[in-house]
Amino acid sequence: MVSEGGGAELVSEEEAQAAIQRGEQIVIDDAGSFKNLSDVRLERPPVNKPTWYPAVLAYREAGMFVNYLRESDGPPLTA
Numbered sequence: 001m002v003s004e005g006g007g008a009e010l011v012s013e014e015e016a017q018a019a020i021q022r023g024e025q026i027v028i029d030d031a032g033s034f035k036n037l038s039d040v041r042l043e044r045p046p047v048n049k050p051t052w053y054p055a056v057l058a059y060r061e062a063g064m065f066v067n068y069l070r071e072s073d074g075p076p077l078t079a
Helices: 013-021 053-073
Strands: none
Touching (some): 013 053
C-alpha cells in the first residue's frame, strides 16, 4: 500500500489471481519474517518463469491481500 504497487509492476492482478488458482501463492507463516526476497516461498513453484518472478509475484499477491483486508474492514468509524 505504501509503495503503491512498487515492486509488483511486472505481474498484473489478473496474472496473480491465475497463479493463486494454480497453487502458486505465497506461504504465510504464523510467526517470523524474512530478511530479503530470496526467502519468499510459494506453495508451488511457477513453471517456466524467470528467476525474479517469485519475488515480484509475492509483492503482487501481498498487495492484493492487504487491499482485501483494508476493504473488508469497511470505512473508519468516526467519533
